[in-house]
Amino acid sequence: MGTTLEAVRVVAGRPEDGARRLADEAIVACLDAAGVGATEVDLLVNCGIYREGNLGEPALAALIQQDVGANLGHPPVGGHGTFSFDIAAGACGPLTAMQIVDGFVRSGAVRRALVVASDADPGRGRSLGFPYRPVGAAALLSRSPEAGGFTAFSAQLFPEHADDVRAEVRWEPRRRRFPWSAPGHNVLVVDRSPALVAHGTESAVKAVGRTLGELGLGLGDISSVITPEAAGLGASVVAELGRPGVVAGEGAHTAGVLAALARAQDEGRLDHGRALVVTVSAGLHVSCAVHEAPR
Amino acid sequence: MAETEARWLLMEAGGSDAMPFRARIESVGRRLPEDRVTTEAVMRSTRHRTRIDLERLTGIRERRWVGDGEDSATLAIDAARDCLRRSAHAAEDLDVLIVCSITKYRDGLAQQMEPPLSHHVRQAIGADRAQVFDLSNACAGLLTGMFVLNDWIRRGQVRCGMVVSGEDISSLARNAAKHVRHILSKELASLTLGDAGAAAIVDRAPEGSEGITAAGFTTLAAHSRLCLAQPSEREPGARMRTDSRGIHRAAIEDLPPLLREALDAAGLQLHDIDWVVPHQTSARAIRKGMAEVAQALGDEPRHPAVVTVDRFGNTASTTHVVALVEMLEDGRLRAGDRVALVALASGLEVGVLVVTVDEHLAGRDGHDA
Numbered sequence: 001m002g003t004t005l006e007a008v009r010v011v012a013g014r015p016e017d018g019a020r021r022l023a024d025e026a027i028v029a030c031l032d033a034a035g036v037g038a039t040e041v042d043l044l045v046n047c048g049i050y051r052e053g054n055l056g057e058p059a060l061a062a063l064i065q066q067d068v069g070a071n072l073g074h075p076p077v078g079g080h081g082t083f084s085f086d087i088a089a090g091a092c093g094p095l096t097a098m099q100i101v102d103g104f105v106r107s108g109a110v111r112r113a114l115v116v117a118s119d120a121d122p123g124r125g126r127s128l129g130f131p132y133r134p135v136g137a138a139a140l141l142s143r144s145p146e147a148g149g150f151t152a153f154s155a156q157l158f159p160e161h162a163d164d165v166r167a168e169v170r171w172e173p174r175r176r177r178f179p180w181s182a183p184g185h186n187v188l189v190v191d192r193s194p195a196l197v198a199h200g201t202e203s204a205v206k207a208v209g210r211t212l213g214e215l216g217l218g219l220g221d222i223s224s225v226i227t228p229e230a231a232g233l234g235a236s237v238v239a240e241l242g243r244p245g246v247v248a249g250e251g252a253h254t255a256g257v258l259a260a261l262a263r264a265q266d267e268g269r270l271d272h273g274r275a276l277v278v279t280v281s282a283g284l285h286v287s288c289a290v291h292e293a294p295r
Numbered sequence: 296m297a298e299t300e301a302r303w304l305l306m307e308a309g310g311s312d313a314m315p316f317r318a319r320i321e322s323v324g325r326r327l328p329e330d331r332v333t334t335e336a337v338m339r340s341t342r343h344r345t346r347i348d349l350e351r352l353t354g355i356r357e358r359r360w361v362g363d364g365e366d367s368a369t370l371a372i373d374a375a376r377d378c379l380r381r382s383a384h385a386a387e388d389l390d391v392l393i394v395c396s397i398t399k400y401r402d403g404l405a406q407q408m409e410p411p412l413s414h415h416v417r418q419a420i421g422a423d424r425a426q427v428f429d430l431s432n433a434c435a436g437l438l439t440g441m442f443v444l445n446d447w448i449r450r451g452q453v454r455c456g457m458v459v460s461g462e463d464i465s466s467l468a469r470n471a472a473k474h475v476r477h478i479l480s481k482e483l484a485s486l487t488l489g490d491a492g493a494a495a496i497v498d499r500a501p502e503g504s505e506g507i508t509a510a511g512f513t514t515l516a517a518h519s520r521l522c523l524a525q526p527s528e529r530e531p532g533a534r535m536r537t538d539s540r541g542i543h544r545a546a547i548e549d550l551p552p553l554l555r556e557a558l559d560a561a562g563l564q565l566h567d568i569d570w571v572v573p574h575q576t577s578a579r580a581i582r583k584g585m586a587e588v589a590q591a592l593g594d595e596p597r598h599p600a601v602v603t604v605d606r607f608g609n610t611a612s613t614t615h616v617v618a619l620v621e622m623l624e625d626g627r628l629r630a631g632d633r634v635a636l637v638a639l640a641s642g643l644e645v646g647v648l649v650v651t652v653d654e655h656l657a658g659r660d661g662h663d664a
Contacts, residue, residue: 042305049408056406056533057397057524058433058641065516072517075303075552081513083305085432085439088411096428103446107314109307155426159418162410170405171531186526188408282409
């Protein structure tokens with residue numbers, strides 16, 4: 001039995017689009033592609049970071065669950081519900097969410113789960129130079145009686161590069177336009193170091209080496225490396241690893257790795273061999289997942 | 296084992312080939328700021344003359360608020376260290392570290408978005424092996440983190456992990472004090488908030504030991520917009536708008552059948568539960584809610600519902616562990632006691648963890664708050 005990727009869809013937005021709407025659209029497209037109703041989803045994990053108004057509570061996943069109509073009613077005895085929550089692990093969020101889903105799938109608690117990731121400018125006056133494209137993506141994962149699917153997950157930190165990506169919402173004073181105007185605003189600021197590609201590539205190569213070593217594998221056992229583009233980082237990682245690559249999701253943040261998985265699925269890269277999914281995010285944090293073709 | 300068949304809760308209970316192990320709460324810790332703020336002082340600070348007797352409405356006499364140099368990160372780190380002091384594990388034993396706070400303030404009121412706050416806590420406590428991520432599920436966050444850890448430990452994926460929250464949430468109360476005008480104000484609930492840090496280590500229970508016997512969660516998303524919080528447009532920190540009556544109505548209606556589901560999964564009746572530890576919003580709401588649950592189920596737990604909100608206020612995701620620490624310190628909680636940790640949070644998130652206290656947890660010595 002394995003956790004398989006039933007469908008994955010990506011929605012590119014316009015600059016004015018919000019993250020929640022992009023997540024909603026990606027889920028609708030994903031469920032349509034799989035021919036599955038929203039009520040069949042047991043678990044919804046959202047791993048997007050930047051959303052409308054920098055909302056902190058509730059979990060955005062709950063709002064998304066309501067938007068897509070996944071089991072909203074009162075709990076009748078013998079009924080069926082959906083559980084939803086958010087995680088935050090930067091661009092590695094989708095792989096962390098898949099690891100959580102994989103656990104509940106393997107225990108038998110979940111039959112179908114959605115992993116959704118979307119980021120967009122939190123709104124006018126709420127960010128300074130927001131650097132990511134508005135993109136949403138959703139992946140439907142399910143229990144499969146066949147062997148294969150996602151078989152291993154790993155995560156490693158490289159804190160020596162912790163300052164390469166920093167993002168916070170902080171109070172910035174500003175001149176009052178009118179006497180009744182606020183004296184400042186809470187604003188999102190994202191800082192990315194020019195060294196990110198070099199440090200990210202170096203960290204990814206180390207993390208891949210350790211992950212494959214623990215699994216008793218070598219790079220020669222990997223048929224494809226799947227990774228988000230992430231401002232040149234993806235291409236650099238693929239070049240350094242020297243294996244056939246699938247790189248997609250340019251400009252996207254957390255949705256990037258799902259965009260790469262969508263392209264890999266379209267190209268049939270998940271149907272044969274052993275694929276390695278790699279993401280790098282703030283921390284620096286490198287996540288890997290091994291996907292085996294269903295047998 | 297298809298455990299969600301015909302259930303509303305996403306539930307894990309019992310053992311199976313896929314889940315050969317049992318998880319337990321091995322240790323708990325907390326950090327309460329020194330500054331005590333009475334409800335009278337909070338109401339004196341409101342900009343408008345409200346004529347609201349908040350203490351009578353909620354039963355909250357005082358809460359703790361952070362002082363200089365304290366924030367979400369320091370509260371989380373102090374709670375994690377307190378938890379480790381009471382644990383048989385060292386920081387380097389942790390396979391996973393999950394930060395579950397709503398607030399992620401560092402260096403004042405700067406909400407850290409990336410890297411996740413868990414990276415900072417990992418480094419501060421020296422959990423060098425731990426996989427880390429943040430999890431956000433409003434006031435159900437810490438119990439949701441335990442739910443994830445419970446799954447990973449039961450399947451043998453990891454042996455030991457920590458969930459931790461640092462809630463520097465009093466900025467919402469300070470901001471609400473500028474805006475609350477009357478008893479129907481959507482920001483009235485913000486005046487009940489208090490700051491705290493809390494942490495728990497969950498590990499693989501030794502053979503034959505007690506631990507987490509059932510864990511189930513669901514999101515009643517029809518109510519997802521009853522409580523919304525985000526950074527303020529006018530001042531540092533955040534603001535929260537809550538339809539408290541709507542949440543209470545939904546809880547009264549939906550909690551009894553969900554609690555029944557969780558107890559059924561554990562093979563228990565409500566009278567088998569020694570202590571119900573609900574999320575702490577208001578002493579009055581807790582007592583009224585438990586009376587409604589008892590009436591709906593025709594049964595009641597062995598002791599009245601645990602209340603700490605009178606002294607600490609609503610400390611968001613930390614309330615359950617703050618209460619557990621207190622119960623262990625004052626000797627109320629003993630080996631063999633069955634505890635139902637009941638989450639009720641914005642979303643609307645409902646969760647139940649049924650935990651039997653083992654000798655190890657009950658044998659911990661006292662805490663310094």
